[in-house]
Amino acid sequence: MPDPAAATSNLGFAILGLLARRACNGYEVAQRMRQPIGYFWTARHSQIYPELNRLDASGLVEHEVIEGAGPRPTKRYRITETGQAALAAWVVGDLEPQPVRDLEVLRLWSIWTVAPAAAVELVSRLEAAHRSVLDRYLDELAEISGDPGVRDPSNPLFASRITLEGGIRSRRTALEWCAWMRAEFAAAEQRR
């Protein structure tokens, strides 16, 4: 007897969020949660297949086996009503403070140990990385912007739009911060 209020992992809710938008097989879930734009969550197939089985056992998703579709019998997963309810409850549930763990900032925190020229070069590389992610987000947003669903809070495209907007804003801010850091290094050089 599956417990409908079963505690599900963050990965579980990521998968439920995907399946609430449309039914998928495990392979498609893995594709959409892969590098580099994984809708702000990433996971590998080796984590996804067992999690789908757990969600299935908990009654949060269900699957039908499609025999002729692919190279081997494919499991097409769909979210259940119990799953929809669990997802909605999680979305508006309590916020626990997330542990902060940012490799990029961790490096910068020790940047005083290297020569200023090498430091500026690192900042430039960070800048390039942020720019390329920003460009991908802008493309994604442009792709969905034509759809009127993006204005309707009960449409998944509305949520896609606001999360992409957040990604774009944060990457733009990161780029400005990088430019500011380079200016700070230049100003220090000037003072020498």
Place this chain on the structure above:
Amino acid sequence: MPDPAAATSNLGFAILGLLARRACNGYEVAQRMRQPIGYFWTARHSQIYPELNRLDASGLVEHEVIEGAGPRPTKRYRITETGQAALAAWVVGDLEPQPVRDLEVLRLWSIWTVAPAAAVELVSRLEAAHRSVLDRYLDELAEISGDPGVRDPSNPLFASRITLEGGIRSRRTALEWCAWMRAEFAAAEQRR
């Protein structure tokens, strides 16, 4: 014979970064990497003590035992020259794209499944959380700003300042984004 080029974990470099600034015992390291402002990396003591032993075995740190100082013999750790070199090499080393895993955005990506009123309430809670972190960052920055070291790229306070500046910018952007989201929900409500 410890390998000086030994691959160290991210946690190891976080600890080395801390010890490069000043010598600490394990307890102090744990305090400074604890909730909520852990210089952009967090870890618990149960992870820190074994890692310090590994760093010690690799020759990246060394320790002296202080008998009379605390309730029991305390180990005071200091970074070695090998450790300094390993840290500096890591700082300017290759950037691998970080796996994106943001719980907050993951929730918002499924926000279309809940009623708009509940959604707006969630955004307000996110906003409050960002504001309180921003305030702490501003306090931290104010505390160090008086020191002339913050202008010198080879001074640890310079690095503290630029990382805090990044945190402040990103939290301000998050707050603007929250306000924008509330406005989007309000606009949709208007159109109904």
Place this chain on the structure above:
DNA sequence: AAGTTCATGTAAGCAGTTACATGATTCC
């Protein structure tokens, strides 16, 4: 014929959390 994509799994190991364990000093 070889390589890529579709498709689903398992196993070993590292990273991180939670809980267990101990004990002295300091503050109320």
Place this chain on the structure above:
DNA sequence: GGAATCATGTAACTGCTTACATGAACTT
């Protein structure tokens, strides 16, 4: 006398990564 802080560890478990394993369909 009891609670909080200082101080250092270990054990069990969850989450995630890397690698192993298989095999059909499609593409070059």
